[in-house]
Amino acid sequence: MSQILPKQAQAVIIGGGVVGCSVAYHLAKLGYTDVVLLERKKLTSGTTWHAAGLVGQMRSSLNLTQMVKYSGNLYETLEAETGMATGYRRTGSVSLATNQERLTEYKRNASLAKVHGVDVQILTTDELRDKVNFFNLDDVVGGAWIPKDGKADPANVAMALAKGAKNKGVKIFEDVKVTGILKENGKATGVQTEFGEIQSEVVVNCGGMWAREVGKMAGVSVPLHACEHFYFLTSAVPGLGDMPVVRVPDESAYYKEDAGKILVGLFEPNAKPWAQNGIPDDFCFDQIQDDLDHCMPYLELAMNRVPVMESLGIETLFNGPESFTPDDNFQIGESPELGNFYVAAGFNSIGIQAAGGAGKYLAEWIIAKEPPCDLWDVDIRRNQSFQSNKTYLANRVTETLGYLYENHFPYHQYETARGLRKTPLYDFFKERGACFGEVAGWERPNWFVPKEMIGKVEPKYEYSWGRQNWFEFHKLEQLAIRETVGMYEMSSYAKIRVKGSDAMDFLQLVCANDVNVEPGKMVYTQWLNDKGGIEADVTVTRLESDDYLIVSGTVCLNRDMHWLQKNMPKDANCSLFDSTSSEGCIAIMGPNSRDLLQSLTDADMSNESFPFANVRNIEIGMANVRAHRITYVGELGWELYFPIEFSSYVAELIDEKGIEFSLRQIGMHTVDSCRIEKAYRHFGHDITDEDHVINAGLGFAVKLDKKPSKYGNFIGYDSVQSKKTAGYDMRVMQFLLNNSDLMLYHNEPILKNGEIVGHLTSGTYSHTLGSAVGLGYIPCKPNESQEDILSADYSIEVEGVIEKCKVSLKPMYDPLNEKIRI
CATH class of the missing domain: 3.30.1360.120 (Probable tRNA modification gtpase trme; domain 1)
Structure with missing residues (x-):
């Protein structure tokens, strides 16, 4: 049946799952009156219809936590607004720990939850019995209770969002397949469909497990891959009631009530990639062939965990596809390869939980042309182009599906899809006892077995929340840096060359510091947005009068290239290129x-x-x-x-x-x-696009008095000028625990005079200072003296225990920078 489509729109959204419907709803709510949503088959027919519908309150960062909290709040109000029930209920959730390491993870999460304003309670085994009376707790050592977690009906949530969007003017078309992306001058200008073209200012890829293929049409990398995702459904359980969602991550399973039955979902560590050679064209509300042999070990664990299941039996074994990404974080934001082409996809089984907030945040991003807050963890610019390779993805997602329920130990390294990006020194370091980690695909030595122990000790992680097996080796390396000399490789660091007669003027526009220096000089600088937030933290070297080298963090390459391309004046006589591998x-x-x-x-x-x-x-x-x-x-x-x-x-x-x-x-x-000992900031942890450069303590690298370039004052100039007048409202401090037995990683709450005021943005163990050390922001008054700030009583919460600490506004190691300038 032919469709009569509009010829133009402000935005075209590709994909009618819960995320696409949410983006449409929120764009319309924010005033985009001319939005078109195109669905290849029927709304919800891909993954949404068979999703579990769990809506948790807690994520790994403040902004992502606020995102999912918003989702729950939205789903509570949609029925009143649209007349369509979402089935959302706050049943609470229980997570069971069968070992102390898992319980430690819960305790650390509960500490962070206090910073985020989420009620997470650590319960004893006896306290858990009243909440999960159907469960065998014989081997359970404790757990976490989150009272405001909930669940919803996924399809109904999507349809309610779709109706809300329609009520605000969004046009939704089913059975319309997008066959191409229109583009001009490096920007998306619309879509090609089976029924003609639609010109648009913005194109949004919410294609779910098809998003990678939609991205390929645009020349955009969207790394995700579908996996087989299993759940069981029992017969009706007498007296079940509206039980809380129960997670047993040590057994790769979650449990929820479903129409009086128990649904058991799996996140097994040996997942099965699906449709590597392409998703069938006619796929719509379909399921995949089940695999009882694959699921049986987890079914046996479930029957032991919920003994009543043995007498009830299994009524349904369901297998449906869901997409997963290389790092278990979803993809959101404007593509670095094509302007005005936005993505929201790859939600790794938290699509219902995230959809409400993700739609809101992306809509705000589209309208403002910048993210509404720091979303670097899920920003699509973090990806590398090779990660869209289907063989790479098929290997990696066998692990990332199950990693959702693994213990998220510090320093964790993925084991699959490794060994692709090696520098010429890989074998050199391997022979010298290197234990490799992976960043952006690069294999890099993270620690070394000492020379005398090579062959006796395997260079392999033994994960723990305490001191891991390389702790003493780390001490030797740190002492070498501080007392003798150390060597490490930086070949993977992002390197960008900017060349041309306007290179200096262009970089003066982008850089807050003065880069109009003599050739042979280096400058440390930040790139700022209009709010004074930090978009990049780099060194800039002037090699020749018209040739600059920018060095940045390994994962920041695409982000930094995108920022430069986005802000380069049209008439600038200069070019830039990635020189990392050269x-x-x-x-x-x-x-x-x-x-x-x-x-x-x-x-x-x-x-x-x-x-x-x-x-x-x-x-x-x-x-x-x-x-x-x-x-x-x-x-x-x-x-x-x-x-x-x-x-x-x-x-x-x-x-x-x-x-x-x-x-x-x-x-x-x-x-x-070593950099944390010295209080050097790290982009993505200590400094982000919503941290003002002055609050971050980096005002020394900003030159308000530098001569403006031919393109005007540097980006963020007005904000820095205002902030310098107004003064700090946040300060970065360094914290050193009194108890030298404990470990800090980041996210531990900071207390000032007994009240939580923030969290550590970085943490490590300092063998030089003799204890764990961290960095974090604390609020302050604009004219508050350093003496007044330091006179308060500070402490850090570690695994639910308040720990005393020493604090400093200056680096605790070499505060006068004497060692680096000798």
């Missing part, structure tokens, strides 16, 4: 670094000849090397850049000569702990 980089850091490098080169490495933040071309053996004197660990040191093919030669030369200077190979965990 140059290798080794960092040599520590008190002996100068002596080590001086023994390898005839260049003068003295402070007088080679001061801090300067760059020199030097020779090391047969290699021409560009040496940058800079540090991220708070010690004298250099970053050495060279053609990537020189990597092995340079590393082996330094390693061999380094024996004379007590050189030790260093992993990324030690780099991180």
